[in-house]
Amino acid sequence: MIWLSVYDIRIEEAFNINYVSVIVTYNRKLLLTEAVESLLQQTNKPQQIVILDNHSSDGTETYLRSHFDFVDQSIEYHRLPENIGGSGGFAAAIKDALKYECDWISLSDDDAIFERHYFQQLSNYAERNRDIAALSGTVRFENMDIDFTHRRRVRDWNTLAPVPVATSEYVDNFNYDVSSFVGLVVKKSMIQKIGLPESDFFIWVDDFEYSLRIRQHSEIINVSDATIVHKTGISSVAFRAAYQPDWREYYGLRNRVVMVQKHGKNKVLSTLFLLAWMFGKIATVPMKRFAGYRRHVLRVYVDAFRDAFRHKLGKNNRYLPK
DSSP, X not given: OOOXXXXXXXXXXXXXXXXXXXXXXXXXXXXXXXXXXXXXXXXXXXXXXXXXEOSOSSOHHHHHHHHOOTTTTTEEEEEOSSOOHHHXXXXXXXXXXXXXXXXXXXXXXXXXXXXXXXXXXXXXXXHHOTTOOEEEEEEEOXXXXXXXXXXXXXXXXXXXXXXXXXXXXXXXXXXXXXXXXXXEEEEHHHHHHXXXXXXXGXXXXXXXXXXXHHXXXXXXXXXXXXXXXXXXXXXXXXXXXXXXXXXXXXXXXXXXXXXXXXXOSSHHHHHHHHHHHHHHHHHTTTSGGGTTXXXXXXXXXXXXXXXXXXXXXXXXXXXXXX
């Protein structure tokens, strides 16, 4: 005799969104396998899983093929001839996902593990709120603490300064402005309207900018009971008190400037803010925190602001992982 819980019986009869899942990966085959398994175990399974491999060198494809049947389990795998960054990876993967006859496309990294009922809980909300074009769940660390950096609101629409959504709001669903690509699910029709993420950002801020485009047409709603576990050691925007060089810092600064130029509400105030921010950042270079790295920090700041104001985007060969 097979016993079903009341919840399992209810979800079998529930509305299911028709979606394709996109995962961008680079050299994390073990985590990627776990991420794919979490999708295959969903109570509302994806129509297709699209994996974009950003030129991994750890045998990702061989490892995946030894664990999954790509045809029977509806997995599409592409390995790029070069690493085009997370931004380029998501743009390419979403473009590929658009060819499928689906209503929604989910976005996630290779270290994001979906709880089993994630998409069913989003489906339940989508059924009652057909006008909403972007949904997400709650991002948690492995110890189940909430990672607040993934769901934020814009505090100032001229500077686009974001603040995390307060802990107290996670007891219910809430709307917000800025989502990471960890567990964001967007209607295909919305993607067709606003286009693909900024591939020329290479890495960082592409999700922030994309969220702002979504917000021009729809609210973004976090369905707080839906959980996705982000298996990362620390938040990608966390920095040590003692400065350590990070090649991604250049892209974060450059892309933020470009985003403010594009989406700041008052162009005069946004430009004044960017100029003040640039000189303020450069003025911090003599600080004790940067001892031993001052020349490097100054170069990062100058390069990032100069390239942003010249709208020189894409990959900068000076700032790549060693």
